[in-house]
Amino acid sequence: MTEFAIETNGLVKTFGDTRAVDGIDLAVPAGAVYGVLGPNGAGKTTAVRMLATLLRPDSGGARVFGRDLIREADAVRSMVSLTGQYASVDEDLTGIENLVLLGRLLGHRKAAARERGARLLEAFGLTEAAGKQVKNYSGGMRRRLDIAASILNTPKLLFLDEPTTGLDPRSRNQVWDIVRAVVAHGTTVLLTTQYLDEADRLASRIAVIDHGKVIAEGTPGELKSSVGRGAIHVRLRDADQRNKAEWVLSEALSAPVQLDADPVALTARISGHETERGAAEQASRALVALAEAGITVDDFSLGQPSLDEVFLALTDKPATTDDEEISA
DSSP states (O other): OOOEEEEEEEEEEEETTEEEEEEEEEEEETTSEEEEEOOTTSSHHHHHHHHTTSSOOSEEEEEETTEETTTTHHHHHTTEEEEOSSOOSOTTSBHHHHHHHHHHHTTOOHHHHHHHHHHHHHHTTOGGGTTSBGGGSOHHHHHHHHHHHHTSSOOSEEEEESTTTTOOHHHHHHHHHHHHHHHHTTOEEEEEOSOHHHHHHHOSEEEEEETTEEEEEEOHHHHHHHTOSEEEEEEESOGGGHHHHHHHHHHHHTSOEEEOSSTTEEEEEEOTTSOHHHHHHHHHHHHHHHHHTTOOEEEEEEEOOOHHHHHHHHHSSOOOSOOOOOOO
């Protein structure tokens, strides 16, 4: 029987006339990364704050490892930890001083707090920076320290609210490795993110939220299949033929065609009811139609839709670059 880290039923939160979270139902399996995606203002951060007991729901309910979010809030707090979008450590303290301070606040004796802090700094590749003030850390180092602070007491459930926002690719990869290590040690992670590749690589299941509602949920593969059996990617020899190619593909596939950023590239989605063999046959028809129209194709591929295409199809918006949530 599946154990759920989080179960919500009709969770609602309003701010004035704005319904930031509008009846969210979630079932988050324990022991893995669960991703939450959504455009700006979708309600992701508000939902996380409720589940972390920082905001009280206006209606609906939720349970965290079987404990009621409202009636057993203290028990819930003892099992969870939250790392928000911005580093919560003290910039004037050193890395080890931050961890010792937080360890003491959590009830550890000074020696135990220092020992635990030193082990975490080593695990997160921060030993050499342990004695430096945090204001001299890079963005990636701050995020790693912030996550280290969140697991001084190993939580059963860790909320990571856009943990890699603004980080360079190398730092993002380092944070991803930390997340995988945390899950390997038994912690469940609920991850909100603005990076679709991040959710694709880390999350075993994903919920897409828009206007405060869950509009789709499933594994990355299930979400991709929900908007199409495949995607045809075409690169032309002549950019002047792209408009004609768009029309030919649209007619041949009876599907919308996307003009990519590359001026000679187009992408068309194959309808979801088709079988894999049917998808290949549709792709063949498309190539024949382009050739008969005198359009030269330099490169062609057939693959599963990307999570970016899923996001665009579900929300009618491109992936976001920041997240401006309504807050209390």
